[in-house]
Amino acid sequence: MNKTISDIAQMAGVAKSTVSRFLNGGSVSEDTRQKIERIIKQYNYVPNTFAQSLKAKKTSIIGTVVPRLDSFATSQTLIGIDEELRSNQYQMLIANTSQDMQREIDAIYDFARQKVSGIILLAAEVTEAHLKAVEDIRIPVLLVGQQHEQLHSLVHNDDQAGYEMGRYVVEQGHRKIVYMGVSEKDRAVGIYRKQGFQRAIAECSGCEVKYYETSFKMSEAIVTAEAILKENTPTIIVGATDNIALGVMKIAFSNKIRIPQDLSVTGFGGYDITEMIHPTLTTVKYHYLQAGKVAANHIIRLVKGESVEERTTLDVELIPRESVDKL
DSSP, X not given: OOOXXXXXXXXXXXXXXXXXXXXXXXXXXXXXXXHHHHHHHHTTOOOOHHHHHHHSSXXXXXXXXXXXXXXXXXXXXXXXXXXXXXHTTOEEEEEEOTTOHHHHHHHHHHHHHTTOSEEEEEOSOXXXXXXXXXXHHOSOEEEESSOOTTSEEEEEOHHHHHHHHHHXXXXXXXXXXEEEEOOTTSIIIIIIIHHHHHHHHHTSTXXXXXXXXXXXXXXXXXXXXXXXXXXXXXXXXXXXXXXXXXXXXXXXXXXXXXXXXXXXXXXXXXXXXXXXXXXXXXXXXXXXXXXXXXHHHHHHHHHXXXXXXXXXXXXXXXXXXXTOOOO
């Protein structure tokens, strides 16, 4: 049977509050410390920090709401969050919503009931329901990946990413261009990334650009790309994410279209796989691990009542590789 704090206190001959103080790093006599340590080691006692936090007025738990777990961006961001939280003696709880909006809202309320100190929200879209939930729970919430004037936000510079990619594409001599984007419900990827690209294209004359919409799923990007290639002969396809670009490459290979000799391809994200495939993929690298660490640092500061800038923007980095031919 698992021992409780009361059991440990009884065996050590001290008050329950003394054991609790010891477990929380408080001051106890050397004799008492040795007795408690000996009993804890003997019975392999592990404190239930979650239960302790629920009883406390202020917890050391941060809730993180994510739309999906099978994503390079999400996994890297979570690693960064976890590393930074652990180094500051905080713990992370994760709620995966599988891109279900209602589950996302429910997760915010669920975390509040579990008395987390703060919430990091990785959302593709911020609705009135999100804002109402944040107002209702009255605990710090940090939005990551999107921005909203009513929430503290941490974003990647999507506009700059799109602009740098657009400028690179035209500098390589491409004029017949296809851009495969996503729904504008995702403002970061669907709007700001595309707007940056359009801004660069507008600086070059003679470009013929066709814009299409697909989803974040590679399987759907493959279907969209196949339809595009049946009716178009672009010199380059720019995917709004690395997954979309990988879908384009897959269907190109299936149709014996050589990359980059017959078709150039680019993406956004900087996923590890993009430098392992052949040809390697030209992309814009997003620093997801750093984003996670910064997000964790900011939510801790908000929990402590310290000031944090309303919006923090992280830099991106264009990485030219083998998948783009210079015309």
